[in-house]
Amino acid sequence: MEPEDVVRIRLASQQLRAPAAATADDALKNLLAVQAQEFPYARWSLAQRTADATADDVEQAVADGRILRTHILRPTWHFVHRDDLPWLRALSAPRLHRTNAGTYRRTGIDSETAAKSAAVLAAAVADGAHRTREQLAAEPQRAGFAATGLGLAYLIMHAEISGVLTSGVPVRSAGGALRQTYAAFDERVQGAPPGLTALSKEESLAALAVRYFRSRGPATVKDCADWSGLTMADVRLGLALGLEANPAALETSTIDGLTFYFRAPDSLSLGRRPRIDLVQCYDEYIMGYSVSRHYLGGSAPAYPLDGAPLHMVLLDGRMAGSWRHSFVRNGSAGQRCELDVRLPGMRDGPGDEAMNQALHRSMAQYGDFLGMPASLRSGDRS
Structure with missing residues (x-):
């Protein structure tokens, strides 16, 4: 892998x-x-x-x-x-x-x-x-x-x-x-x-371990232990019991000497055009891992620096910047959402057209979620 x-x-x-x-x-x-x-x-x-x-x-x-x-x-x-x-x-x-x-x-x-x-x-x-x-x-x-x-x-x-x-x-x-x-x-x-409501401790450990790895894998036992607060021994026991009951529930792969557990999806394609996701700072894509969080990559701060927004911009699944929202009056139409998006090095121009389109798709999705127009705050995105 x-x-x-x-x-x-x-x-x-x-x-x-x-x-x-x-x-x-x-x-x-x-x-x-x-x-x-x-x-x-x-x-x-x-x-x-x-x-x-x-x-x-x-x-x-x-x-x-x-x-x-x-x-x-x-x-x-x-x-x-x-x-x-x-x-x-x-x-x-x-x-x-x-x-x-x-x-x-x-x-x-x-x-x-x-x-x-x-x-x-x-x-x-x-x-x-x-x-x-x-x-x-x-x-x-x-x-x-x-x-x-x-x-x-x-x-x-x-x-x-x-x-x-x-x-x-x-x-x-x-x-x-x-x-x-x-x-x-x-x-x-x-x-x-x-x-x-009446699972035994062993049944609960199995349910937690299998569902964690099926929803967040590939991940390690240590990732699951740190996410759940359980001991690594409890996670290993839950894994063993879960896989004993259903051996096909998870697959494994070894990377740099660590065993990763996961459920293989039907498709691994990210698509040909870039994809931007605006995820909140406590999103499970970020908080669901500890020892293997480095696969997020990127250069965005894990914590806000010099007044930068706290939430994370993902570019094809990797950290690429930060964002936050604010609400402003939109005349008689009520409110609109302004997004402060920091993507270091990105400028408006022909070379960034695909990135601009990806950003505006993600902004439109966020506006639909809020039920109001969403626009990019004027100014430099770097």
Whole structure:
């Protein structure tokens, strides 16, 4: 396997290349979990892997509870499908509580405090009540808990990891920004298939390992361990069990002494014309790897430098620049999106016509997602 094959297969596995997912739900089921610190951009991560999904489509799936946003895996915010959250939470919870133990101690969260706080939080969201963070904080504060700052964040996270809370229906602030709410875990995952809520640890390890490599391969055991927060021993066990049950689920290839696992797509062609993808900085194409992230290549900063945008521009699957969006008034038509795209060395001119066309195709896709015109911010792109 050559480095270009790694890039091509990853693009196909992650559904950044055809065939796209039918819905945002399907895109999420393929990826199992999608990092979602930045809710607006996390919506885009799902939508750009589907045929025609818009921001409204993803928001509706979150409102309906098919897609839930919670702390899981390392832990950090992730989108997880309702069908997968019960077993994924059960698999992750013991390790996540161990990971958070130091912060629990610093913020005074012992087992008794956590249990009492969980009961208060559960009562606050009972019978279909969905609470914003501020509304939720008021309940433990009334009960005598010092629920502010980091302590509040970890009381809520403890309740998420323990299966008490998960995300509710988002609400819009007075300024129009979407805000997270919290709801009862059991109420929001009621539609999950019963068989998926009762997997053994071994079954859960097998499901996680196989689905990770089928959606992100070619990747290594270390990549999967760092993405999931599991130990390498657990990943190897999950792989062994998964391949024992279905030997054809994955293929392997050795590169520079490392074994890569993957599902071979039907086609490895990137096409003849250049392809630009605007991916958010926490996209799974970037965050899904650790030791093999170098296949992204390119010269774009992994973190913003000198005021550069944070999000990544991919050129045929490799990092080539950075981008961000802003919204401006569009007269009586409402808003339009302006994209600040930095592609070092690119200038308007005949020699860059193919690149310009690729960039404008990706911008049009982003505008369709937002439901508003999208244009390039005037000025130099270098």
